[in-house]
Amino acid sequence: MITSATTQQNTRQVVDGLANSADKAIDSTRNYANHALDVADEKIHSLNNGVKPALEKFSRKAEQYAHQGMDMAVNAKDKARESLSHYSAATTRYVADKPVQSVLIAAAVGAVVAMLVSSARNRNRY
Numbered sequence: 001m002i003t004s005a006t007t008q009q010n011t012r013q014v015v016d017g018l019a020n021s022a023d024k025a026i027d028s029t030r031n032y033a034n035h036a037l038d039v040a041d042e043k044i045h046s047l048n049n050g051v052k053p054a055l056e057k058f059s060r061k062a063e064q065y066a067h068q069g070m071d072m073a074v075n076a077k078d079k080a081r082e083s084l085s086h087y088s089a090a091t092t093r094y095v096a097d098k099p100v101q102s103v104l105i106a107a108a109v110g111a112v113v114a115m116l117v118s119s120a121r122n123r124n125r126y
Helices: 004-097 099-124
Strands: none
Touching: 004 099
């Protein structure tokens, strides 16, 4: 015959067993989650170690290209200055060698510019 005390004892044993199973499931899940986080952390560090050298290489290349660009700009400036100096000297020599012809050319260029400006003004009036 099953008594009330036996039923309570059986119920308590079932509840304790279920509680132990739940504790084991929680511990197992916690261990699995910790392991997954450890693996993810290792992968992140591995990726970081792989990306860092590539970023450093990219940075060095960008710096190298920036220096090359600045060097090219300095060279272009020097060449432009040299060309302007050459043409300025040639113009000065031409004016010194042929002053009358230089004045006539300047007057002709001035007359053409004046005609163009006058023509442009007349077009804008209509």
